[in-house]
Structure formats: structure tokens, C-alpha cells
Amino acid sequence: MVINYKDTVKMAGICVVSFCAVFICTLFLNYNLDLATIKSEITSQNAALYEALKMTGKVTASVSGGCLALTTVILLCFYIGLYINTHKKELGILKALGYARLTLAGKFWVFGLPVFFGCGLGYFCAHLLMPTFYEVQNDSGMLPEFSIDFHPALCFLLVGAPSIFFATLAVCYSYFKLNVPALALLREKTYGSVKTARVDSDLPFLKEFRRSNLRQRKSLIFFIAFAAFCFSAMTQMSSSMDELASPMMAIMMVGIGFTLACVTQFIATTSILHANSKAILMMKAFGYQDRELAGAVLGGYRPWAYLGFALGTIYQYALLKISVSIIFADVAGIPDYQFDVKAMLVAFVLFAAMYEGVMQLYIKQMRRLRLKEIMME
Numbered sequence: 311m312v313i314n315y316k317d318t319v320k321m322a323g324i325c326v327v328s329f330c331a332v333f334i335c336t337l338f339l340n341y342n343l344d345l346a347t348i349k350s351e352i353t354s355q356n357a358a359l360y361e362a363l364k365m366t367g368k369v370t371a372s373v374s375g376g377c378l379a380l381t382t383v384i385l386l387c388f389y390i391g392l393y394i395n396t397h398k399k400e401l402g403i404l405k406a407l408g409y410a411r412l413t414l415a416g417k418f419w420v421f422g423l424p425v426f427f428g429c430g431l432g433y434f435c436a437h438l439l440m441p442t443f444y445e446v447q448n449d450s451g452m453l454p455e456f457s458i459d460f461h462p463a464l465c466f467l468l469v470g471a472p473s474i475f476f477a478t479l480a481v482c483y484s485y486f487k488l489n490v491p492a493l494a495l496l497r498e499k500t501y502g503s504v505k506t507a508r509v510d511s512d513l514p515f516l517k518e519f520r521r522s523n524l525r526q527r528k529s530l531i532f533f534i535a536f537a538a539f540c541f542s543a544m545t546q547m548s549s550s551m552d553e554l555a556s557p558m559m560a561i562m563m564v565g566i567g568f569t570l571a572c573v574t575q576f577i578a579t580t581s582i583l584h585a586n587s588k589a590i591l592m593m594k595a596f597g598y599q600d601r602e603l604a605g606a607v608l609g610g611y612r613p614w615a616y617l618g619f620a621l622g623t624i625y626q627y628a629l630l631k632i633s634v635s636i637i638f639a640d641v642a643g644i645p646d647y648q649f650d651v652k653a654m655l656v657a658f659v660l661f662a663a664m665y666e667g668v669m670q671l672y673i674k675q676m677r678r679l680r681l682k683e684i685m686m687e
Contacts, residue, residue, distance in 0.1 A: 328428025402495030422477025542622025
């Protein structure tokens with residue numbers, strides 16, 4: 311067994327993202343399926359509301375589910391690459407003993423387990439919340455009452471199919487990543503076409519180190535920006551839910567956004583610090599100060615974080631504007647949506663405080679690194 315099940319515990323981020331995606335999709339898609347059972351009872355007076363609710367479910371499930379599914383793909387590939395990089399010698403020994411690449415890659419199916427647990431838990435929790443969700447969706451009482459039904463096809467679509475897909479993806483991606491000779495793995499070297507590294511010789515060392523760090527770890531840029539995107543979009547969107555939807559929707563938005571932001575930022579920042587630990591210790595030995603090290607290692611990701619916040623602001627405004635102007639255009643009593651500057655400023659202050667606070671915690675962690683840790687290797 312190349313991978314033990316304890317290795318999958320480290321992929322809690324995949325489990326959380328899968329949970330959020332399936333939780334949202336289950337609520338809205340199950341509601342749409344049950345809503346279709348009363349189509350024959352819909353009158354001309356509530357036809358607009360009926361169509362608007364159906365379209366809202368489709369848009370929410372497709373946009374949220376698609377975005378979170380893409381994030382899960384990136385997370386899975388990131389963890390597989392990280393596992394292979396940290397277990398090169400073991401994998402090299404197995405290849406030297408005659409194990410085929412497909413045999414080794416087949417063991418990586420267990421990386422799909424966090425997706426299965428996350429999807430299953432999200433589906434289960436969504437069903438627990440459904441009675442309240444259905445009641446809130448028809449708070450106006452304009453639609454006939456209908457019951458909550460279990461849909462086996464939807465269960466497979468949201469739990470079984472993603473689990474199979476991501477387990478297969480894990481095997482295929484690991485098969486691609488393991489296309490390395492055994493000797494290269496044993497020497498812990500990267501094998502393949504070697505590209506000449508870009509070096510800006512006129513730049514000071516710290517600036518060049520920061521740029522090189524960003525170029526080599528593009529996936530971490532995505533995680534940092536995505537964390538800011540989730541916090542920005544969900545926090546600002548929730549401020550409009552009292553008027554456009556319900557307080558329950560506002561709580562859901564804030565909870566999911568805050569959870570995704572914390573998980574993805576933790577993954578990214580921890581990975582950044584771990585990947586640069588040796589370089590940090592060597593630079594400390596040469597007399598670089600903590601402030602200089604923090605700027606070189608973590609400072610390059612700050613612009614991407616604030617860019618993610620800006621994109622989240624644009625995304626939530628566009629989504630709500632389209633929902634109100636197009637989807638709910640024919641529904642009476644829905645107020646026009648305008649950009650909320652106050653909510654944006656509050657969200658920005660909260661995000662800046664959270665992001666900079668997390669950075670300060672990791673700077674303190676950098677200070678605790680000791681040179682003897684690298685001298686003992």
C-alpha cells in the first residue's frame with residue numbers, strides 16, 4: 311500500500327469544499343424537483359414566482375456548484391503533487407522493484423475519499439435543513455404546499471458521481487505525475503525538459519526571491535485569491551438577503567463564505583511556510599531580519615488577496631443584479647438592487663483585519679523556526 315488512510319486526513323480542505331458545494335446544490339435542486347410536482351396547480355397569478363424560484367435554483371446550483379467543483383479539482387491536484395514530492399524516495403524504490411506506473415497510480419484512488427465524505431455529509435445536512443428551507447422559500451404563501459421527497463437519482467448525482475469522478479481523476483493525474491524514472495525519484499530530482507529559470511539580475515535578492523516564489527507556486531496564488539473571493543462575495547451578498555430573500559439565507563451565505571475563506575487561506579499559508587522553511591532558516595543565518603523575510607515569503611501574495619476581494623465584489627453585484635433584474639423581474643414586491651457601498655466597506659475592513667491578522671500569526675511562526683532544524687538534516 312503506497313498511501314495509508316491517514317494521508318487523506320490532511321485533505322480536510324477538499325472535504326469542506328465538497329460539503330459546501332453539495333449542501334447548496336442539494337437544497338436548491340431537491341426543492342426544484344419537489345416544486346415541479348405542483349406545476350399543474352400553478353395559476354397565472356403565481357406563475358412568475360414559480361418560474362423565478364425554479365430559475366434561482368438552477369442558477370445557484372450551477373454557479374456555486376461549478377465554482378466549488380473547479381476548486382476541488384485544483385485542491386486534489388495540489389495534494390497529489392505535494393504527496394508525490396514528499397514521497398519521492400519511497401515511490402522510487404517501488405518503481406525500482408518493478409511496480410508498474412499504473413499499479414502505483416491505482417493506489418491514489420483513496421484521495422477521492424475526502425470528496426465522498428464531504429459530499430455525503432453535505433447531502434445529509436441539507437436534508438436536515440430542508441423543512442425550514444422549504445418554509446422560507448414559500449414564506450409569502452403564494453404557492454400551494456408540497457412535501458419533501460427523496461430523489462435517488464439526485465443522491466447519486468451529488469454524492470456517488472462526484473466520488474467516482476474524483477477518485478478516477480486522482481488515479482489519472484497521479485499516473486501523469488509518476489511519469490518519472492525511478493532513479494530521478496530516488497535522487498529527489500525533477501525529471502523532464504528543463505526550462506531556464508528567469509532571473510532578473512538587476513533586482514535585489516529579496517525582490518527576486520519573492521518573484522521566483524510566486525512563479526513556482528501558482529496554485530497557492532489561486533488559493534489566496536479564492537479565499538478573499540469567497541469572503542468578499544458571501545459577506546456582501548448576505549447583507550442583501552434580508553430584503554431579497556431571508557435571514558436564513560444571509561446566515562448560510564456568511565457561514566459558507568467564512569468557512570471556505572478560512573480553509574483555503576490556511577491551506578495556502580501553511581503550504582507557503584512549509585515550502586520555504588529551509589530558505590527562511592538559511593536567510594536568517596545570513597542575517598536577514600524577520601520583517602524582510604516576511605515581505606519576501608508572504609508579501610508577494612498580498613496583491614492577489616486584495617484582487618480576489620475585488621473580484622468577489624464584482625461577482626456578487628453582477629449575480630444579484632441579474633437575479634433581481636431578469637429572474638425576478640415579473641415578481642411583485644421584489645425591491646430593485648443597488649450596489650451597497652457601506653456593506654462593501656464593512657466587508658473590506660473585516661477582510662483586511664482577518665488577512666493581516668493571519669499573516670502576523672505566520673510571521674510569529676517564522677520567528678520560531680530555528681537553524682538547528684536544518685543543520686540536523
